[in-house]
C-alpha cells in the first residue's frame with residue numbers, strides 16, 4: 341500500500357510562498373536578501389478596519405457564523421458589485437471565502453469532469469494550472485504575448501474554445517503581467533464566448549486587482565457584457581485592495597443561487613465559515629468612506645514604483661520590460677541576460693533529471709537569491725505547460741522604492757557576472 345494517493349502527484353503550488361525557504365537559507369549564509377517575490381501590499385491594514393475587528397472580538401463575535409458569509413457583508417458586496425459593474429446582484433448569489441483563492445478550487449470541483457477543458461492565462465496565477473491539472477481537466481493555456489502588452493485577442497481565445505471547453509479563466513488586471521483588458525477587449529471576448537461555447541460553459545473572472553490601475557485606466561468586468569452575467573463567476577476580495585492579505589477575506593458572485601449553494605456546501609465541508617470578526621472588518625472596508633482615499637494613496641505609490649522600475653529594468657542590457665497598466669508587478673523578459681551569461685548553454689548541459697526540475701529563468705532566479713541577494717519569481721512559476729522557451733522574471737513592486745532600486749541594481753550587477761554564474765552552476769547547489 342502506498343502512502344500518498346495518486347492524485348497528489350498532480351497538484352502544483354504557489355512558489356512565491358515556497359521561495360521563503362531559499363531566502364532563509366541565503367540569509368543564514370550571511371547574505372542580505374531584498375524581497376521582490378511576494379505579491380502583497382507593504383502597507384498595513386488601515387486602522388479603522390483593524391479597530392472594527394478588535395471591537396467585534398471584544399464584544400464576543402467569536403462564534404460560528406453563516407457558512408455563506410454574514411448578511412451585512414454579502415449585502416455590502418452586492419451593492420458594490422451592482423454599482424461598479426452596472427448589473428443587479430442578489431446577495432444570495434454571493435459566497436464569502438477565506439481569501440480569493442478557494443473559489444478557484446471550488447470552480448474546478450463544481451464544474452469539471454475529467455477530460456473537460458479549462459482555458460486559463462499563462463503566465464497567470466499559478467493556482468489555475470495547479471487545480472486544472474489536479475481536477476483531471478485538460479489544461480489549455482492561453483499564452484499571453486509580451487509583444488501585445490500581455491493582453492490577448494478574442495480571436496486567440498476563440499481558437500482555443502472547443503465543444504469540450506467548460507471553464508474559461510480570465511484575470512484583469514493580471515498577476516503576474518499587470519496586463520489590463522479594455523472595455524472593447526471585454527466586449528469582443530464576450531462575443532466570441534457567446535458564439536462558440538455551450539450554455540453551460542462558465543467564465544471565471546478573477547478581479548482581485550480591480551482597484552489597482554494606473555494612467556487613469558478603468559476596471560472593466562466581463563460580467564457587464566451582454567449575455568455574460570448568467571455565465572460568470574466573479575471573484576474578488578480584500579487582500580490586495582485594502583492591504584488585508586492576512587485576514588483571509590474574499591468572495592465569489594455566482595450566476596445562480598443553485599450554484600452559490602454548491603459553493604456554500606464546499607465551505608461547510610472544508611472550514612464551516614469564514615471568521616465573523618474578519619467579515620465585520622470586511623464590511624467596514626467596503627462601506628467606510630475613508631477607504632477610497634486610502635486605496636487611492638496606495639495605488640499612487642504602486643504607480644510611482646512602476647514608473648521607476650520599468651525604465652530602470654529596460655536600461656539593463658538584455659532586458660525588455662513591458663509597462664504594466666495595473667496590479668503591482670513588473671514582468672521583464674530576461675532572454676538577453678540568459679544569452680550573455682551563458683545560462684542556456686549551462687542549462688542544456690545539466691543532467692536530464694536536474695534539467696527537468698529547473699529552467700533557464702529558474703537558474704537565474706536562484707543565482708539572484710544566493711549570489712546577489714535579491715528574491716524574484718521565475719516564469720515557470722506562473723504556468724509551466726508550453727512555457728519552456730519563455731524567459732521572464734516577476735518582480736513585485738509592492739515593496740518600498742528604496743528596496744526596488746537596490747534590487748534592480750543587484751539584478752544589473754548579476755546580469756554581468758558571467759564568472760559568478762559559472763561558479764554557481766559548477767557548485768551545483770540550489771539549481772531549482
Ligand SMILES: Cc1ncc(COP(=O)(O)O)c(C=O)c1O
Pocket residue numbers: 379438439440441442465511514515546548577578579580585589590
Ligand atoms: C490573480 C490572483 N487571484 C487570487 C489571489 C488570491 O488572493 P487571496 O490572497 O485573497 O486568497 C491572488 C493572490 O496573489 C492573485 O494574484
